[in-house]
Amino acid sequence: MDVESLLPRVIKPARYTDGEWNAVHKDAAGVRARFALVYPDSYELGMSHLGLHILYHILNSHPDFLAERAFAPWPDMERQLRDRGIPLTSLESQSPLREFDAVGITLPYELTYTNILNVLDLAGIPLRSADRGPEDPLVIGGGPGAVNPEPMADFFDAILVGEGEDAILEIAEAVVLRDREAALARLAEISGVYVPAQYHASFDGPGPRGSVAPRNGAPAQIVRRFISDLDEAPFPTRQIVPFVDTVYSRVTLEIMRGCARGCRFCQAGTAYRPRRERSVETLLRQAEEAVAATGYDEISLLAFTSVDHRDIESLVSELVERFGSRGVGVALPSLRADAFSVALANKIQQVRKSGLTFAPEAATPRLRRAIRKQLTEDDLFAAADAAFSSGWTRLKLYFMIGLPTEREEDVEAIGDLVQRLVAFGRGVLGSRAGRLRIGVSVTSFVPKPHTPFQWMGQEDRDSLAHKQRLLQRSLRGRAIKLSWADPDVSALEAAISRGDRRVGRAIERAWGLGAVFDAWGEHFDFVQWQQAFRDADLQLEDYANSHLDFSDALPWGHIACSLDNDALREEAERALSQGEA
């Protein structure tokens, strides 16, 4: 029995076949180390993750290494695999993951962690690093979640903190050593690589208080890796073209990495500093190559805030000019709420108006100052004015509730602001007012390590639910479409995000109780998760909701990101005083 024979029995079987254009098939005999790169979610989400394409490209471009892909099988496929005792395999050569020298797994974010355990289990690899033997592959993690590796520390042999472009080949050289102990020793010497077994975690009471100390000579601090020059960094222009439609079924060009805006809740902001840009010249070359190599009809510009790129105007004009006549469009997904952004969006979508997205996050100037969101109401209305008068009828707005120093009036102000925007929009649109649609997406604040708000507890779920009800009442109307994140999901995110090593036990227990694909509403079971924390002698609420003292030792204190605790604390204190004003 092989995977092929299971395909008639599962939904979306093309998730499990390969042969996509630009997929790489290398002969295992010719290389010194084989990597399986795993994205712990569906094929479609994994293939939309640029980091995976980058590492796949770097490893496969090197004559000594080979990389293949694997994804978390959907529960229907998982059942088929388990029923027949078929181990999880890579896409390209259909080899069991267990047979690779290293399995590299992305840590995208908290709700994928049970999938990681599930993938290891389906591959027949012991879950815990301590239980693995000489025959098992090295299990190496990396990605956005690595800035607090503790909740997953017991399950990984090594975790890279920071960006992988430079580090991946150093890691590959360590994997070549084959001997497990020797490879781990070498890995621990690589800057940015954390080998959890060489550290001891201690805890100061309930919740995220405690520290991690090195054993026998390992470095006390793991310093995040980042590449200094984005323009010089390898970038895959021969991107794999999935057969099935994914979010990014288009050329993705990373125009900029990092963000200097410094919003105080934002982990991506501190984890990917400094802001680095690719030059227009490089980007145009990459665009030409990628369009030729993929045949996509759209180029999407990737950045946290693409309009912050120094040369964004000339880049967009050049791209539109060069590719427009060939039927290749340009997409700019990350805009700021200001008139400049709208003018730019106008340039690329001469007539087709899909929708514009702005993120004011908070509705009062005081609260926006406290979270350091540099946006005024004038900006927002100017952006809306520009958008409506150039033909857009749909806007989407992102807000957060439960932000530190938030008061009930801030929540009420969201409804008020949106209603004023609706009235304003109707006025500008005139006879087309009936088409106005304002999407309002409300998420709950989740405290994240390495941000100024890392010490602040999340508001408890009841009070968040109360605020949601307030909003529901004030956001009625034909033109308004309200959506929000489930407070239970946000609570779990907060608990794992600020988790320590003990939280790993809760994750393992939740997986044991059946949790997988927690990010998918239909699979998420909060009661199960609370149970899992209790079974691990922990309280989810301790991690999610407790306010920490600035003097508390933090479980992620051994990871050095861009800002140290003194700098973060200064920002936090400023936030509190601005919030009180």
Added chain:
Amino acid sequence: MAQIICRYRKGEQVRWISHLDLKRTLERAMRRAQLPLLLSQGHNPHPKLSLGPPLPLGATGDAELLAVHLTEALDPEEVKERLNEQLPPSLEIVEAWRLPRHKKKETFGQIDVAQYRVSVQGEVDPGEVRGRVEALLASEELVVHRGGERPERTVDVRPFVLSLAAAGAKEWGLELDMRLRTGSHGGVRPQEVVALLGLDGGDRRIIYHRIGLYAGAQAAPRKRALRRWTRSRGPTQGRE
């Protein structure tokens, strides 16, 4: 301006690709091949590509058809070669020809019969299957329940089974050959025929392969002669 018709093969490695995804795959290959595609007007221009009747998911076929509009009258052989260089493994243009000038549009809509070769691998008793084939052909009515359709309904598919035969027993099982009505005037799917024969289920491996597309079943009874859709005899060829 020219319209090129291609007969292509959808093979083993791409048989799980849905019709819509396949269309996108072909469009991308055409862009990579830098064919002079005629783009539709409007704000979201896209190439004018049409495909013949979809294959069931999981089936292979070598009678598959596509038609694409080009801005230049390229040699069909050149189109075939350039495209084949850009197609993923087991997707292949077998032949290409130009739509005669007097035809405005491909006429895939006329296709109303599909011929399948179905291999049934695993435990089967050829004698018994032949018996069931005879019984099926002898029956007046074959009722199939289509639960997946909205509204759910039951259909008599007997008129849609034009021919059915169990070809010689092989070591690994046996092969069925069937000609089935398809298209907007009603039809039957090969999986339904296999189910009617009681061959689905179990650990048998069933592989569907489409070997021919025809038009003409819908014609008046006296003129009913099936025309096979290929370059030499396809209705798209016309009288030149």
